[in-house]
Amino acid sequence: MTMKKLLAALLLCVSTSTALAQDEERARELFGEGVEALQNEEWERARTLFEEAYELAPRASVLTNLATAQAQSGQLVEALASYETLLDDPPDRRTRRRLRTIVRELRPRIPTLTVRVIGGRPRDELLIDGDVVAADDPVTVNPGWRQVEVQREGEVVAAARVRVDEGAQEEAELEVRVPTPAEVAAAQPIERIEAPDPIDVAVREPEEEEGGSKTWLWVTLAVVGAAAVGATVAIVALSGGGEDRFVGNVAPGTADVR
Amino acid sequence: MSGHWRIVWAGCFAALCMAGCGDSLTQVVLQIDSNASVVDLDTVQIEVLGPSGDEVVNTQVPLTAPDSPALPLTFGLVLDESAPGEQLTVRVSSSGPVNVAASARTEFIRGESLTLDLFLDRGCIDVVCPEIESCTAGECANNRIDPETLSSL
Numbered sequence: 001m002t003m004k005k006l007l008a009a010l011l012l013c014v015s016t017s018t019a020l021a022q023d024e025e026r027a028r029e030l031f032g033e034g035v036e037a038l039q040n041e042e043w044e045r046a047r048t049l050f051e052e053a054y055e056l057a058p059r060a061s062v063l064t065n066l067a068t069a070q071a072q073s074g075q076l077v078e079a080l081a082s083y084e085t086l087l088d089d090p091p092d093r094r095t096r097r098r099l100r101t102i103v104r105e106l107r108p109r110i111p112t113l114t115v116r117v118i119g120g121r122p123r124d125e126l127l128i129d130g131d132v133v134a135a136d137d138p139v140t141v142n143p144g145w146r147q148v149e150v151q152r153e154g155e156v157v158a159a160a161r162v163r164v165d166e167g168a169q170e171e172a173e174l175e176v177r178v179p180t181p182a183e184v185a186a187a188q189p190i191e192r193i194e195a196p197d198p199i200d201v202a203v204r205e206p207e208e209e210e211g212g213s214k215t216w217l218w219v220t221l222a223v224v225g226a227a228a229v230g231a232t233v234a235i236v237a238l239s240g241g242g243e244d245r246f247v248g249n250v251a252p253g254t255a256d257v258r
Numbered sequence: 259m260s261g262h263w264r265i266v267w268a269g270c271f272a273a274l275c276m277a278g279c280g281d282s283l284t285q286v287v288l289q290i291d292s293n294a295s296v297v298d299l300d301t302v303q304i305e306v307l308g309p310s311g312d313e314v315v316n317t318q319v320p321l322t323a324p325d326s327p328a329l330p331l332t333f334g335l336v337l338d339e340s341a342p343g344e345q346l347t348v349r350v351s352s353s354g355p356v357n358v359a360a361s362a363r364t365e366f367i368r369g370e371s372l373t374l375d376l377f378l379d380r381g382c383i384d385v386v387c388p389e390i391e392s393c394t395a396g397e398c399a400n401n402r403i404d405p406e407t408l409s410s411l
Contacts, residue, residue: 145322147297156329159296161322176328246287246371246411248332250304255315257308257346257366258338 027057034065043073060086076110076166077142111168112138115148117158119176125151126174138169148174282369284337287411290350291330292358292378296321299378300354306335309343318353337366344368344405350376356383361392364403371411374403 034049050066067082080103087099115126117135126135127149133139143166150158158176247253288306292299299321306315315333320326337344344365351359360376382393392401 147295147322156296158328159321160324160326160328161297162324245283245336246285246332246334248287248334249327250317250319250331250333254334254336255306256338257306257314257335258310258312258341 023056027053027062030056031062031065034069038065038069041072043069047073047075060089071106074144075142076106077140080106080110109143109166110140111143111164111166111170113141113146113148113162113164114138114169114171115162116171116173117150117176118173120150120158121152121176123152124157124176127151143168148172150174150176152176283371284366284368285371285411286335286337286346286364286366286408287371287373288333288335288348288376289330289373290332290360290376290378292352292380294352294356294358294378294380294383296326296329298354298356298380299352299358301352302331302378303349303351303353304331304333305349307345307347309337309341309345321354335366337368341366346374348374348376350378352378356380358383358385359387359393361387361389361401362403363390363401364408365405367405372405372408373411374408 030049030053034046034053037043037046037049047066047069050062050069054062054066063082063086067079067086070076070079070082083099083103083106087096087103113128114137115128115133115135117124117126120126120135125132127133127147128139128141129147141164143164145161146164148160148162149156158174160172160174162170162172164170245254288304290302290304302319302321304315304317304319305313308314315335319331321329335346344367345363346366347361347363349359349361351357358378358380359382360378362374362376364374366372377394379394379396381396385393385396385398387393387398387401390401391398393399
């Protein structure tokens with residue numbers, strides 16, 4: 001029984017060390033290709049290769065090259081994070097000094113983007129390049145075109161691409177889209193306005209005083225006029241007339257079909 | 259009937275007549291949405307054919323410019339009184355990094371405002387359907403839509 005356990009443990013050790021050796025070998029290959037890509041100034045390719053290598057072998061030498069490739073390919077935010085990780089455990093004083101200089105020069109190059117959302121709701125989520133961020137606060141981003149979105153219950157309700165230059169403190173406004181026709185219909189239901197009930201109007205006979213007769217006439221005019229207006233509104237509401245032409249968010253918003 | 263009463267009744271008649279004379283709009287509102295990202299779609303082309311088969315709308319809508327409209331895209335189509343029929347054909351397609359399209363054939367209903375939804379489904383990327391079919395969840399199916407099933411605006 002003890003022998004079997006020993007054998008199992010030995011097999012586990014052998015298989016684990018074999019896997020580690022394979023990872024090490026693959027990481028070495030990727031590192032070599034990455035260095036070659038750096039020398040050829042293929043920054044994106046170098047970054048991908050070093051990222052893969054670092055996953056297999058998270059060593060400072062790989063991270064140093066990854067940080068270089070990140071910085072050169074415009075991923076300044078990621079590059080700063082990599083350099084800061086290296087600074088956490090620097091090999092020697094000289095390297096620390098060099099890393100500090102790099103970080104000091106890199107920080108002001110990283111732009112910020114502040115997005116103000118107009119017409120948003122409290123539970124809406126603001127995303128920059130897929131990451132949820134706080135509205136109205138400066139967010140460090142990489143320079144270039146950034147995809148900004150407002151999501152409501154997982155649905156994108158506003159989106160824009162914002163150009164952010166290196167070192168800039170960009171501000172952008174994102175307006176939540178015009179409500180959908182369904183929302184408009186839900187928000188403004190067509191109310192059926194009933195005509196007022198007929199009102200009995202006592203009409204005085206002509207023998208009454210002239211002034212009294214005029215008063216009754218105006219009362220009658222007002223009541224019947226109100227009834228007519230009410231009936232008009234009711235008829236319009238019931239017939240669906242008076243609808244506005246819908247103007248969409250695609251220019252020119254509407255078109256005649258002949 | 260005195261002169262005053264004649265005025266009263268004439269006024270009522272005119273008001274009621276005006277109410278009865280109001281024309282109802284005959285329109286279909288296109289609502290185009292997608293579960294693909296605007297970066298992938300990049301630009302959406304909208305083509306609308308009227309009852310005579312003539313193209314009444316052919317527009318390209320960039321989605322990734324700073325002033326681009328957000329999804330869903332909406333557009334109103336109003337049937338002219340003189341139109342020879344009610345048929346409506348709508349085709350929408352993206353022309354960005356991914357190709358995805360949707361189409362629908364339906365009719366206006368006189369005096370009604372309806373909503374026609376077209377969805378650019380990520381599952382339909384690179385799926386090409388015959389002219390009278392549209393792709394939904396990766397499958398092509400007849401794109402004829404009964405206007406009675408369209409929701410009112």
